[in-house]
Each structure stands twice: as C-alpha cells, then as structure tokens.
Amino acid sequence: GWDARLSASAGLLGLGGTLYQRNALWQAQLTPPLTLPPGWRFAAVAGQAFYDYRGQSVFNARQTELRGVLSYRHEGAALQFATGPMSDQGRAPRPGGNRDGWSYSVWGRVPLWRQAQGELHWSRFDWRGSRDYAPGLIDTRRKQQTAQLRLTVTYPIDASQALVAEYRQVDNDENISIFSYQARQFALSWQWQY
DSSP states (O other): OOEEEEEEEEEEEEETTEEEEEEEEEEEEEEOOOOOSTTEEEEEEEEEEEEEETTOGGGOEEEEEEEEEEEEEETTEEEEEEEEEEEEEESSOOTTOOEEEEEEEEEEEEEOSTTOEEEEEEEEEEEEEEEEEETTTEEEEEEEEEEEEEEEEEEESSSSEEEEEEEEEEEEEESSGGGOEEEEEEEEEEEEOO
C-alpha cells in the first residue's frame, strides 16, 4: 500500500550571453497507506537543490526541504495543502550566513464553464539568517517573508489549443528594506500542443 516517487532535474541559466548559474534538484515523495476519507491523501516530500553561480561562488548553496502534503481530489476538482521546514546552507561564507525557515502553500483547481479550468496557487516562504548580514555596514540578521499568488484561467479552444489568462503577484517583505519589493504581472497567452 505504500507509494514512492523519485524525480531529478538539472538546469542552466545564462545572463548576457554567458553561463550564470547551474542547478540540480532531486525530490522523493513517500505516501503511506493511511486510512483517510474518500478523495484525501497524505504524502511526505523531501528534496535537495544545488545552486552553482559562475564567478560568484559566495552564493553557491544547497537547499534542503521536508514537507507534509495533504491533498483532495473529487470530480475534476483538486485541493492541496503543504508545509514544512527548509534549510539553505552556503558552500562558502556569504552575507548573512546560512538560512533556516518554513514553507507554506495552498493549491486548488476547479472546473469552470465549457471545459475551462480555474487554478489558484498561494505560497509563502519565511527565512531567517544565522548572523548579521554585513557586520559593520548592516548589523542586522536578515528576516525574509516572500508570499506568491498565481491565479489562472485556462479555456480550451479545441483538443490542441487553449487560451490562458494568468495573474501573478509577489510580495517580498524583509527587515532590511533594500531587499523588499513587490511585483505584479498579468499575461494572456495562446497555447498550442502538437
């Protein structure tokens, strides 16, 4: 009755025509055979991500996470709650030292009119630095709260095409004001799958 899944990915990011970052990620999900009401499921997820910044090794890091995920599915609708601790360990001394924190997320999908679907994803990450960010210049331990919201409506035109309207919002609230920001984005796109 146990279910296990393992995934891995790797990526490259360029900036200005040169390699800026390499990254790799692995994640494992374990679902125990719990007796839950119909449609409900619980899983534990653990993973690690590795970041390597070319020319800026002070930002190289290993991020580790452990989350509990409770999900529900019924007749085309789905809902998911997740939370757990996170750790961000630098591979070299860096401003603010290592970070620890928690992640929280809510995701949902519901059928709308004429085969359209609505999707909501909200997440928040709370990080705390292990030491002052820049002693002598910024004598404060960094505390970061990043909330992200994504609302999407997908309207299928036919079996291979769809119109997608998407709203994204990011609120990065920090006790060191130079790092705080807000971002808003709205996109209307056409998708085609061969």
